[in-house]
Amino acid sequence: MKIALIGYGKMGKTIEQIALKRGHQIVSIIDINNPEDFNSDAFRGADVAIEFTTPATAFNNYMKCFEANVPVVSGTTGWLEHITEIKEKCEKEGKTFFYASNFSIGVNIFFALNKYLAKIMNRFPSYDVKMEEVHHIHKLDAPSGTAITLAEEILENMERKDRWTLESPEKPTDIAIHAIREGEVPGIHKVTYDSDVDYITIEHHAKSREGFALGAVIAAEYACGKKGFLGMEDMLKF
Ligand SMILES: NC(=O)c1ccc[n+]([C@@H]2O[C@H](COP(=O)([O-])OP(=O)(O)OC[C@H]3O[C@@H](n4cnc5c(N)ncnc54)[C@H](O)[C@@H]3O)[C@@H](O)[C@H]2O)c1
Structure with a gap:
């Protein structure tokens, strides 16, 4: 899978290591200083974007992914006041969004x-x-x-x-x-x-961040090729 990372902090870096170990490619890394890369061919060609940024910036990043038609997997917390809008985008416009407050x-x-x-x-x-x-x-x-x-x-x-x-x-x-x-x-x-x-x-x-990062990469593998608002319950089917 071609993965774009949005947010290259503690989680972004751990996800990169795990994604590479699982045989995926990181084709684009967007952090606070290079938002123009949302318009790059590398980002637009990604199979999925994994977003771990901040409560204040996540929603805008989701919109950028939707504009580029790139499915989003996000673990950023603290943005849930926008959840209805995101669900509507998934239902009415066929976007793909996977959210978990905890990917472990x-x-x-x-x-x-x-x-x-x-x-x-x-x-x-x-x-x-x-x-x-x-x-x-x-x-x-x-x-x-x-x-x-x-x-x-x-x-x-x-x-x-x-x-x-x-x-x-x-x-x-x-x-x-x-x-x-x-x-x-x-x-x-x-x-x-x-x-x-x-x-x-x-x-x-949690003993480290690796459990969250592994769950996020597995969620990205699951979300690829699917549509709608997805979560861990869809993936794990307890
Ligand atoms: N769902 C989960 O399983 C899970 C697990 C761990 C952390 N989290 C959440 O993930 C988020 C990130 O956690 P972290 O520990 O990696 O934080 P962090 O502070 O280490 O990293 C955040 C990164 O986002 C970047 N950033 C800020 N604004 C941005 C923007 N507009 N566009 C792109 N990048 C931007 C920062 O520069 C930084 O590199 C937090 O909300 C945290 O609560 C969720």
Whole structure:
């Protein structure tokens, strides 16, 4: 596959290494200083673009990919206010867009466990639920996109909760997410159910960025030749 990378930071560089190991070619690398390359033949000839930039820049990059008719796989978090527009572009204009708040296969197994546990806990109101996420100090958004996905999946399955809040809960119906930024932590997520007599915690610890990068390259392989708004559930079919 001919891959264009948009964003050549920590994730972009890790994705490059993994894509090359899997036999793909990197035909274009666009970062903050060379946006004119969106008009290059190399970019326009890519089979897929993998985008990992910033919450403020991702949406504009998606539009550039759509204009060039290059399918996009993106892991940038913190841009979800534009999701309806992206879904419309996919549905009405036949564009291809694959998004995951977390591309790690392990985290997606964790998502499945989280949903299952929330369904069980819906029947046990003596347990309250809270969440914690820990990331490196360079992360721009909080809570993490992964924590938001976990919280939303709990909300879908637990009748006694109706929204998530960052830090302190204001009402018993809130799920509090405690976000910690320290060192170079690649990502830790914990969901805890606490009662008067015990607590149950499920947690996922990423050991490096490689799990995210590998998932993004596998998603790019999957998205090639497909149309529409795609995600990990389409690919992994749990
Ligand atoms: N979905 C996942 O699995 C996953 C995993 C890790 C990180 N992330 C997210 O991916 C994003 C990037 O993470 P990172 O650790 O690589 O960050 P980073 O800061 O190391 O890299 C971001 C890169 O984007 C570049 N950039 C900024 N504006 C740009 C623009 N307009 N066009 C092109 N490039 C631009 C920066 O110069 C930088 O090189 C963040 O939103 C992070 O939360 C997602």
